[in-house]
Amino acid sequence: MRQRPFVLSSDPHAPFPPAASAMRDPDGLLAIGGDLSLPRLLNAYRHGIFPWFSLGQPPLWWSPDPRMVFHTDGVRLSSRFRRALRHSTWQVRTDTCFDQVITACAHAPRPGQHGTWITSGMRQAYLDLHRQGHAHSVEVFDGDALVGGIYGVAIGRMFFGESMFSSRSGGSKIALAALASRLHAWGWPLIDAQVENDHLHSLGGRLMPRAAFLEQVAELVDQPAAEDGWTERFGLLPASALSQPPVP
Known part of the structure; x- marks a missing residue:
C-alpha cells in the first residue's frame, strides 16, 4: 500500500x-x-x-477497502415502516429537480460532521454530470414538497450513490428503496454506498472486499444501459408500492 x-x-x-x-x-x-x-x-x-x-x-x-454496497434486491425497511407506507400518499420520481436534491444533501446535518463536503465546486461538477446524462436524482414528494432524495452517478449498469437527505422522517429511506427497486427491475445488481456507517447497515448495506467490488464494477460499467431518459423510464412510483418486501 x-x-x-x-x-x-x-x-x-x-x-x-x-x-x-x-x-x-x-x-x-x-x-x-x-x-x-x-x-x-x-x-x-x-x-x-x-x-x-x-x-x-x-x-x-x-x-x-472494504466497500459499502447495496444489492438492489437487498435494501431493508423495517416491518413497521413498510406498514406505514401502505397509507402513504408520497410519490417518487427522478431527474425533475436534481439541483434541489444536491443542494438539500449539501445542507443536511450529519452526526459528527461540521460543514459539508458538497462544496460549490463539487455541486457544479455534478450538475454538469447531470446535464450530460451521467448523474441522476431520485426525489420523494409529498404533494409539491420535496421531502427526501438521493443522487449519484450511473455508468453502464452500475450506480454509484453519492448522498441522500430527508426533510421529513423516512424520506431518504423511501428514495433509496425506490432506486433499488427500479434498478433491480432493470437488471442493475449493485449500488455503491462508498463508506460504511450504522445507518447504511440498518438499511441492508453490506461490506464487500475492494478486489471483489472492483471486479464487479469493471464488468458492470461496460454493460449497455437503456438509452431512454431516466424520468420517463423510472416513471411515477407511489411510495405505497414499497410497502411489500422485495421478492427473493
Missing part, C-alpha cells in the same frame, strides 16, 4: 493509479489533486474511485 497519495497531473484524461494501491491510513486515500472535470470524474468512477474532500482542500480521491 502507498505511504503517500499519488499526485495527479493537470491532464483531465491522465489515468489514476490502481485502486488497490490506495493507502491503509487513512483507509482508501489514493490520489490528490487534479480537478472535477467530466472526463476525470467518469474515469474515476469507472475504476471504483470517488472524490471526497472539504472546503479549502485539494481534491482527494478514494477507494476504501
Whole structure:
C-alpha cells in the first residue's frame, strides 16, 4: 500500500493509479489533486474511485477497502415502516429537480460532521454530470414538497450513490428503496454506498472486499444501459408500492 497519495497531473484524461494501491491510513486515500472535470470524474468512477474532500482542500480521491454496497434486491425497511407506507400518499420520481436534491444533501446535518463536503465546486461538477446524462436524482414528494432524495452517478449498469437527505422522517429511506427497486427491475445488481456507517447497515448495506467490488464494477460499467431518459423510464412510483418486501 502507498505511504503517500499519488499526485495527479493537470491532464483531465491522465489515468489514476490502481485502486488497490490506495493507502491503509487513512483507509482508501489514493490520489490528490487534479480537478472535477467530466472526463476525470467518469474515469474515476469507472475504476471504483470517488472524490471526497472539504472546503479549502485539494481534491482527494478514494477507494476504501472494504466497500459499502447495496444489492438492489437487498435494501431493508423495517416491518413497521413498510406498514406505514401502505397509507402513504408520497410519490417518487427522478431527474425533475436534481439541483434541489444536491443542494438539500449539501445542507443536511450529519452526526459528527461540521460543514459539508458538497462544496460549490463539487455541486457544479455534478450538475454538469447531470446535464450530460451521467448523474441522476431520485426525489420523494409529498404533494409539491420535496421531502427526501438521493443522487449519484450511473455508468453502464452500475450506480454509484453519492448522498441522500430527508426533510421529513423516512424520506431518504423511501428514495433509496425506490432506486433499488427500479434498478433491480432493470437488471442493475449493485449500488455503491462508498463508506460504511450504522445507518447504511440498518438499511441492508453490506461490506464487500475492494478486489471483489472492483471486479464487479469493471464488468458492470461496460454493460449497455437503456438509452431512454431516466424520468420517463423510472416513471411515477407511489411510495405505497414499497410497502411489500422485495421478492427473493
